[in-house]
Amino acid sequence: MNILHQFLEALRGLASNKLRSALTVLGIVIGVAAVIAMLAIGRGAQNSISSSIESIGTNLLYITSGNRNVRDLRNPKPLTISDALALADPTNAPFILRVAPVIQGRGDVSYSGESTNTGIYGVTAVYALVSNLKVSEGELISDNHLTSRAPVAVIGVDVANALFGRSANLVGETIRVMGQPFRVIGVLESKGGGGFGSQDNQILVPLTTAQSRLLRRVNRDQVDSISVQAVDANSVSKAVEEVTQILATRHRTQVGKEDFSILNQQDILSTAQSITGVLTIFLGGIAAISLLVGGIGIMNIMFVSVTERTREIGLRKAVGARKLDIMIQFLVEASVLSLIGGMIGILLAWGIATVVGQIASASNVNIRPAIQLDMVLLATLFSAGVGMFFGFYPSLRAANLQPVEALRSE
């Protein structure tokens, strides 16, 4: 008995009970659609987070004081401007291109009654280069601003919209940063990326101004972090070595007991990806439960079908069907159910993903759900597997029916 014939016969059997088959298929449809949609949305979120991390700047190292990997670290020395200057020396550190010391904090920024809480970054002129920031109008923080400790600010698009309701023609306006008047000299180009660590919701002020007026630190020299740009992507690890060596010498720490941490772009990226990966698996796992429920639905209906067709099974056995023949017949039927469900489910998932993408982009969240071939294959195989698995026991029961008893049944 060839498989095509089996397939057609299964279709005919299922077609004879359309409503029941449709409801059974529905369980699989929902399961498969949920799994694929969740995976796709998870993958979309992952892509979006990766790209927003990548947009911060390439070849970037991020140095902070303190080190979670060293136990009993006492009194870590803070990072200072002098540390930054030492790192910036090209003779000591040939693989380091640019060094940007940063003081950062959060605070309220206001303009004629409108107020918003935002990230405040005290930066030097190179920060914009290191972080790959550009202005859509006006100018960035310059060395002149630094030496004169000018009360000027470059504001992010979100901040501009929150304060002014617009993001253009703002140069020259005066805003209050933590109560003090600052003149707007530029508006940052939008980087998009929303969600985590948005770079559109921040303002930049000169480092010196921040030190003296906004974010006072214990030591006059102290900074919160130092961003370091390596010469190119291949020299990131060499740059890490140089930073480690220079700072260890300056802070007089032993090897393996450094009182600072170096985070590079790859680390951040892989951390973020592993977090979103776990999230995706979690969502997919929850969705997989509905697929399991759908599978139990198949099992249920296959049992009903076997019971209903006991006489037919008896007849088939009487005319020479072996156990395997009967088994295959019912397994094919279960698999056809779940495969049809799988295919419709993929289409539905595609629809869901599209709608979610639309909603996300309408609400300015940059998540593009990505249905990929591997997900489709996974879901198809999985749903066929579900059919096989849950169809197995009913089929086995059908195959083991004794012809005499099967023929006697009504």
Added chain:
Amino acid sequence: MTAPVIESKGLIKTYRMGKILVEALRGISLEIQRGEVIAIMGPSGSGKSTLMNLLGCLDRPTSGEYILDGENVSRLSDNKLAVIRNRKVGFIFQSFNLLPRASATENVELPLRYSGVNHHRQRARQALEAVGLSDRMKHRPSELSGGEQQRVAIARALVNNPAIVMADEPTGNLDSKSGREIMELLLSLNRERAMTVIIVTHDPAIASQTQRIVRLRDGLLEEAS
């Protein structure tokens, strides 16, 4: 004289119904010659269905030997019995037992599909022609009369050229006219093809048309005529 197509020696079949052991057959020794038409009669509970199940290889005897067409089938596995049924036994049931969603031709093809032979369609057509249904091949059972449905079942029974045809009350669900026609068909198939036909029946009018009547009572033969 060739060897008998059916030869049974001391067939015993016992069932366990709950805690009671029921002896349905208590030692049946029977020979049926090739080309014979034979009726098995007996009141209900006499064991005639059990005997039919054994002779049709649907079931195995508890003890005793059963040789069908020269092959001892009394101890074969389920799957081997299925193969024997496929090749050597044709079944005709009181309630036809046709697949409701399949056409007449497809119903007749069914045994061929399990035997792995080719030219299904052609052989099914020939069988349907032999029972006089060449104009009903595409019809489904629900589109056929009772007599026609039983003809389809007969075509299905003989499509594999079996050694024996087992007919269990073949006219039981038919009106008397169709019943007569079915009996005539079975008898003519027996004459033309020298087909061995075993008919299980209550009806003395049916039994009287056969060459030999075997009567069963309480699981034992009560040989007559």
